[in-house]
Amino acid sequence: MATVDSAHEASTTGRSAARIPISRPFIGDEEKAAVLAVLDSGMLVQGPQVAALEEEFAALLGVRHAIANASGTAALHLALLAHDIGPGDEVITSAFSFVATVNTILYVGARPVFADVDERTFNLDPAAVAEAVTPRTRAIVPVHLYGLPCDMDGIASVAAEHGLTVIEDAAQAIGATYRGRPVGTFGTGCFSLYATKNVASGEGGVVTTDDDRIADRVRLLRQHGMRARYAYETLGYNLRMTDLHAAIGRVQLGRLDEMTRRRRANAAVLSRSLTSVTTPTVPDDRDHVWHQYTVRVARPDLSRDEAVRRLDEAGIGTGIFYPEGLHQLPHVREVVGDQRLPVTERLTSEVLSLPVHPALVEDDLARVVAAVNGL
Numbered sequence: 001m002a003t004v005d006s007a008h009e010a011s012t013t014g015r016s017a018a019r020i021p022i023s024r025p026f027i028g029d030e031e032k033a034a035v036l037a038v039l040d041s042g043m044l045v046q047g048p049q050v051a052a053l054e055e056e057f058a059a060l061l062g063v064r065h066a067i068a069n070a071s072g073t074a075a076l077h078l079a080l081l082a083h084d085i086g087p088g089d090e091v092i093t094s095a096f097s098f099v100a101t102v103n104t105i106l107y108v109g110a111r112p113v114f115a116d117v118d119e120r121t122f123n124l125d126p127a128a129v130a131e132a133v134t135p136r137t138r139a140i141v142p143v144h145l146y147g148l149p150c151d152m153d154g155i156a157s158v159a160a161e162h163g164l165t166v167i168e169d170a171a172q173a174i175g176a177t178y179r180g181r182p183v184g185t186f187g188t189g190c191f192s193l194y195a196t197k198n199v200a201s202g203e204g205g206v207v208t209t210d211d212d213r214i215a216d217r218v219r220l221l222r223q224h225g226m227r228a229r230y231a232y233e234t235l236g237y238n239l240r241m242t243d244l245h246a247a248i249g250r251v252q253l254g255r256l257d258e259m260t261r262r263r264r265a266n267a268a269v270l271s272r273s274l275t276s277v278t279t280p281t282v283p284d285d286r287d288h289v290w291h292q293y294t295v296r297v298a299r300p301d302l303s304r305d306e307a308v309r310r311l312d313e314a315g316i317g318t319g320i321f322y323p324e325g326l327h328q329l330p331h332v333r334e335v336v337g338d339q340r341l342p343v344t345e346r347l348t349s350e351v352l353s354l355p356v357h358p359a360l361v362e363d364d365l366a367r368v369v370a371a372v373n374g375l
């Protein structure tokens with residue numbers, strides 16, 4: 001994954017003037033001023049900036065509670081804990097995701113159960129989810145991969161039929177909507193504010209919910225299980241957000257509409273212009289926020305590795321998110337054994353993400369299109 005460091009390196013090395021990174025944090029004077037103001041304030045952790053970010057985040061989604069914490073991983077961990085999911089429980093999720101999706105299920109001692117994805121959307125196939133339900137299933141964790149919402153009607157109907165909790169992994173999808181409704185409002189929502197995300201505070205996470213009891217549990221668990229000072233109600237953790245991160249996140253949140261517009265415009269150019277690879281499909285009932293613009297390279301005359309190599313030579317940064325399914329990782333196989341997920345396995349061997357971030361200019365896009373069409 002491209003990081004702040006690699007984006008920085010790309011902009012400071014010799015080759016870089018011409019290099020187009022796969023992602024680049026969009027940090028300006030406002031973020032810098034916001035951080036300096038926090039440093040001068042004397043309140044560095046879970047202070048007024050965190051409270052303001054929580055209010056603004058909740059207002060953006062139209063939910064009762066947004067609880068800021070240390071990372072998207074922490075958000076998923078806290079959500080699972082708050083719903084009392086643990087040993088003996090099964091949680092159905094997608095293996096076509098970042099490792100945090102499965103690790104957090106393992107952290108709480110539950111068993112991950114993978115359902116295969118829909119080939120067109122790369123997201124959980126509700127029919128496969130329905131087949132994976134057993135008497136031990138407690139929750140479904142749909143992942144809105146690359147910023148495209150899952151089929152939430154399909155998932156909600158399986159959840160309702162079996163009385164299951166829905167915890168959305170919306171780490172990549174802030175601002176995305178399904179039938180006009182924002183992701184993170186269909187169940188307990190988990191967002192990431194990591195450096196490359198659409199709202200990037202450096203590190204950070206947010207849990208969203210309309211349920212007062214779940215919100216209270218998340219707040220308690222993120223700070224040592226402490227209700228009043230040194231009054232410990234339960235085993236808790238230190239998963240707080242700092243005010244430095246919250247201050248950056250607030251500036252970024254204020255720019256989200258503009259940044260998403262740019263991502264959508266960039267994606268539209270790519271989808272209109274690319275001819276040599278399979279471009280993404282977006283069903284009519286959902287709005288994509290293009291955290292990643294991901295094509296499929298499935299040509300007998302061109303391997304994905306060769307495509308990556310040639311694009312790299314042309315100064316185009318790419319990413320493979322993700323090179324294998326989570327069910328294939330050694331520490332996961334130890335728990336779930338051998339499983340075949342044919343669609344996930346095919347897609348993870350074909351996907352290639354191209355630059356779509358808001359810092360791209362027209363000329364960058366033209367170069368990406370020319371290089372990809374020349375493959």
Ligand SMILES: Cc1ncc(COP(=O)(O)O)c(C=O)c1O
Nearest residue numbers: 071072073098100171192193194
């Ligand atoms: C799908 C998905 N889930 C969870 C996470 C974890 O978020 P974080 O890196 O903020 O811990 C990420 C981010 O990398 C992600 O992409």
